[in-house]
Amino acid sequence: MVKLSINGTVHDVDVEQDTPLLWVLRDVLGMTGTKFGCGVAQCGACTVHLDGTPVRSCQTAVGDVGEMAVVTIEGVGATPAGAKVQKAWMDLQVAQCGYCQSGQIMSAAALLAQTPAPNDADIDAAMAGNICRCGTYVRIREGVKHAASLT
Numbered sequence: 001m002v003k004l005s006i007n008g009t010v011h012d013v014d015v016e017q018d019t020p021l022l023w024v025l026r027d028v029l030g031m032t033g034t035k036f037g038c039g040v041a042q043c044g045a046c047t048v049h050l051d052g053t054p055v056r057s058c059q060t061a062v063g064d065v066g067e068m069a070v071v072t073i074e075g076v077g078a079t080p081a082g083a084k085v086q087k088a089w090m091d092l093q094v095a096q097c098g099y100c101q102s103g104q105i106m107s108a109a110a111l112l113a114q115t116p117a118p119n120d121a122d123i124d125a126a127m128a129g130n131i132c133r134c135g136t137y138v139r140i141r142e143g144v145k146h147a148a149s150l151t
């Protein structure tokens with residue numbers, strides 16, 4: 001049994017300690033906003049926050065989460081940075097097919113929580129691990145800037 005705090009709610013899940021967090025979110029808890037892309041920490045589709053730090057949940061064993069707070073795309077809108085990013089994504093219609101976008105939003109929200117006024121280099125560094133097959137990178141960068149401008 002593993003105890004996880006996810007979006008402010010504590011869940012007891014009956015899984016092995018080495019089960020990937022992504023599997024628990026999607027298959028055990030039915031929180032399907034976090035996406036499976038590559039499964040090997042190369043695409044960023046599965047990004048969630050652990051105590052505010054963006055991590056790849058496909059390569060994070062639930063046994064390593066401990067008491068760290070997990071925030072997913074279902075909960076990030078309750079954070080100030082997450083709310084700004086989600087509004088900016090809507091304002092600019094950033095998504096195309098949308099598959100990568102929950103991961104993009106999680107990385108962008110973590111960036112803005114740490115760096116409220118990021119420059120291009122900050123944005124590129126923070127978003128480099130999030131792949132978009134649709135090539136929405138220009139809108140993603142504008143989305144981060146727009147989010148940073150929101151009060």
Ligand code: FES
Nearest residue numbers: 037038039044058
């Ligand atoms: S599914 Fe985790 S990084 Fe691609």
Ligand code: FES
Nearest residue numbers: 097098132133134
């Ligand atoms: S919007 Fe389609 S993969 Fe990014």
